[in-house]
Amino acid sequence: MNPIRVLVIDDSAFMRKMISDILSSENRIEIIGTARNGEDGIKKINELAPDVVTLDVEMPKMDGISALQKIMETNPLPVVMLSSVTMEGARKTVQAISTGAVDFISKPSGAISLDIATIKEEIISKVVTASQVKLSKKKPEITHVNSGIREPVSYSQKHSRSIVAIGTSTGGPRALQRVLTDLPDDFQTPIVIVQHMPAGFTKSLADRLNTLSGIHIKEAEHGEIIQQNTAYIAPGNYHMRIREAGTALAVELTQDSTLHGHRPAVDVLFNSVSHLNKINKLAVILTGMGSDGSDGIKHLKEKDPNAFVIAESEESSVVYGMPKAAVKTNCVNKIIHLHHVGETITYLDKN
Structure with missing residues (x-):
């Protein structure tokens, strides 16, 4: 098997050396x-044709965001960003992920992390995963309302209230942007979301999506009552559960142990939704590495056979891990291209 050929772009000589050493310790990587x-990086990409690029967000001359935009316009290839957890760093990182990283x-x-070796396994794992992603040079197709509903979907709304629960990981910010902006501005059913992301980044993601979508999108807060026309994103480093609070639904955030290495975990959210009474449940698994969400949809179906489960198709997934694992449970009602997920949720919500 050919090694994964990696180009490291960072303005710090120390960080270039550390990241190179960490990645070189993995025999699959060269x-x-x-x-x-960024300027130097783009020149080297053209000369060396790497399989994967690691790209620092904050750099002089041409920063990571500008470099990423140029890469995606001229020569799309898998890019893994390196970012510091400042408010500005988080905002730019979310922008980068939404641009195509x-x-x-x-x-x-911070920018020069002397302790970067503490996340050695994460760096290697993310670069290896990135190497498996196939980026299309084609512009995404423009789809029209209802073009994705090829055949009738059997889903009967038995109750007066509904909830939509979404789980995603690698590639999720772009997928969420597509799904949430495809919903009509007056979409009333509350949406609860787990996106695998560390603390400090989920608020930037929620804020960015809120500026793009007609519905209100926010980072969830412990104890808040869930409102209509609103999407709630679990904060990084907290599990999110939805519980009944009288006749209302409330958010519960905990720092219980990680599940499958994740906090928040999709399974924790879906399991909590499975226990809600007299509520129509629609669960969606989008692109992501691993199998988080699969146990959750099994619980959903066991507790409420009428719950409807959508998985993103392999064709549109950045990483077809979580959707594939969901499909293997035989609990998925419909497998859909990302471009049709928003309109399908809207269709099901009305019927």
Whole structure:
């Protein structure tokens, strides 16, 4: 098997050396070069044709965001961003993921992280995963309302109230942007979301999506009552459960142990939704690495056979891990291209 050829772009000589050493310790990876800023990086991409690029967000001359935009316009390839957990760093990282970066790595202690080796396994894992992503050079097709509903969907709304629960990981911010902006502005059913992301980044994601969507999108807060026409994103490092509070529904955030290495975990959210009474339940599994969400949809179906489960298709998934694992449970009602998920949720919600 050919090694994964990686180019490291970072303005810090120390970080270039550390990241190169970490990645070189994995026998599947070969470092083919380094670059000190975006301009230098783009030149080296053209010369060396890497399989994966690691790209620092904050750099002089040409920063990571500008470099990423150029890469995606001229020569799309898998990019993993490196970011510091400042408010500005988080905002730019979410922008990068939405622009086309496959994933990001949060530096443990700022721009020059002397302790970067503490996240060695995460860096290797994310670069290896990125190498498996196939990026299309074609512009995404423009779809029209109802074009994705090829055949009738059997889903009867038995109750007066409904909830939509969404789980996603790698590639999720772009997928969520597509789904949430495809919903009509007057979509009333509350939406609860787990996106695998560390603390400090989920608020930036919610804020960005809120500026793009007609519905209200926010980072969830412990104890708040769930409102209509609103989507709630679980904060990084907290599990999110939905519980009944009298006749209302409330958010419960905990720092219970990680599940499958994740906090928040999709299974925790879906399991909590399975216990809600007299509520129509629609669960959606989008792109992501691993199998988080599969046990949750099994619980949903056991508790409420009328619950409807959608999985994103392999064709549109950045990483077809979580949707594939969901499909294997035989609990998925419909497998749908990302471009049709929003309209399908809207269709099901009305019927």
